[in-house]
Amino acid sequence: xxxxTQSPSSLSAxxxxxxxxxxxxxQSISSYLNWYQQKPGKAPKLxxxxxxxxxxxxxxxxxxxxxxxDFTLTISSLQPEDFATYYCQQSYSTLGAFGGGTKVxxx
Amino acid sequence: xxxxVQSGAEVKKPGESLKISCxxxxxxxxxxxxxxxRQMPGKGLxxxxxxxxxxxxxxxxxxxxxxxxxxxDKSISTAxxxxxxxxxxxxAMYYCARRDETLGWGWDYWGQGTLVTVSS
Numbered sequence: 001x002x003x004x005t006q007s008p009s010s011l012s013a014x015x016x017x018x019x020x021x022x023x024x025x026x027q028s029i030s031s032y033l034n035w036y037q038q039k040p041g042k043a044p045k046l047x048x049x050x051x052x053x054x055x056x057x058x059x060x061x062x063x064x065x066x067x068x069x070d071f072t073l074t075i076s077s078l079q080p081e082d083f084a085t086y087y088c089q090q091s092y093s094t095l096g097a098f099g100g101g102t103k104v105x106x107x
Numbered sequence: 108x109x110x111x112v113q114s115g116a117e118v119k120k121p122g123e124s125l126k127i128s129c130x131x132x133x134x135x136x137x138x139x140x141x142x143x144x145r146q147m148p149g150k151g152l153x154x155x156x157x158x159x160x161x162x163x164x165x166x167x168x169x170x171x172x173x174x175x176x177x178x179x180d181k182s183i184s185t186a187x188x189x190x191x192x193x194x195x196x197x198x199a200m201y202y203c204a205r206r207d208e209t210l211g212w213g214w215d216y217w218g219q220g221t222l223v224t225v226s227s
Contacts, residue, residue, distance in 0.1 A: 034213040036152075043202050043217035044144075044152065050211030087152055091212035095142075095154040095168050 002026050002090055006099035012107040019075040021102045023088035028068045032092035035064055035073045038101075039084045047086075048073065078104070109133040111141075111203055113218035119193050119225050126189035127221045129203030136184035137161035140206040142214065143177060143188045147199045157206065158186055193225045 003026040013019050023033065031051040036044040046055045048064035051071060061076045075082055085103045090096040114128040129141060142157040156167040160179040167177070179186040186203060201221045204214040 032211055034211065036214075038152075043220055044204075044214075045217070046210070046213050046215050049213035049215075053211070055210070055213070055215065089152075089214075091206075094166055095157060096212075097154070098152040101151045 002029060002093060002097060004088055004090055004097050004099040006086075006088055006102050008102060009100060010103040010105060012105050013078050014107045015078055015080055017078045017107075019078050019082075019104060021073045021086055021088075021104075023066075023071045023073070023099050025069045025071075025090055025092075029090045029092035029096075031067045032090055032096070033064070033066065033071045034089045034091055035062075036087045036089060036098075037082075037084045038087065044087065049091075075104075109205070109216050111205060111216055111218040113201075113203060113221045116222040117224070119223070120227055121193060121195055121225055123193050123225075124189070124191050125193055125223065126187050127201060127223070129186045129188075129218050131184045131186070131205070134205075137181050141179065141186040142204050142206060143175075143186075144202045144204060145171075145199045146202065146220075152202075155188070155201075160184075160186065193223075195225050195227075197223060198225045199223060 005024045033051045035048040038044045052064045085101045088099040110132045112130045137160045143155040145153045155171040156177045158165045160181045176189045203218040205216040207215045
């Protein structure tokens, strides 16, 4: 099974900060990497698919990069509505695992 | 508008059976995989299994194989997740989601979640 490791598990940041979250796969997954945002009590929301493609309707301050085993989600200027938990997920395999999540909290 | 609408919250006792549902609308239900995700209280997301309603091809995560049954009724555009004998450890939020090949197999639409509480 392909394991997904996210770091950090949590971070504190201020509005306007640039935030970077990393995700590492235990083996190469090409660009089959997705990022989701989840707010408390809500379903996950797809932000980025295929490592770097922005899902329709998602603000351009979100971006993704990487291929192979190492990936990054960047929020260029953190907004109040961005405080949430973020998950990476590999779609290289049929039931592609999620990372453990990164909780972005207000500093 | 694409929507996945899940059945309401359930409170059950250990040993009871349960079937929850996920109804798709606004798209061709038989053309997309539907998956089920478990989220235990305060924890992350875990895939349980997926089904292709077009031909009922079903795959299970090893952790959930034999523990749950996933099915679909394409005549009413509805997928199901069922348990024959619930345990307290099945207490969780359960989400269904749609998988889109054109989005790198990303999961683009999600149900609102069904909270299952198992307690004596």
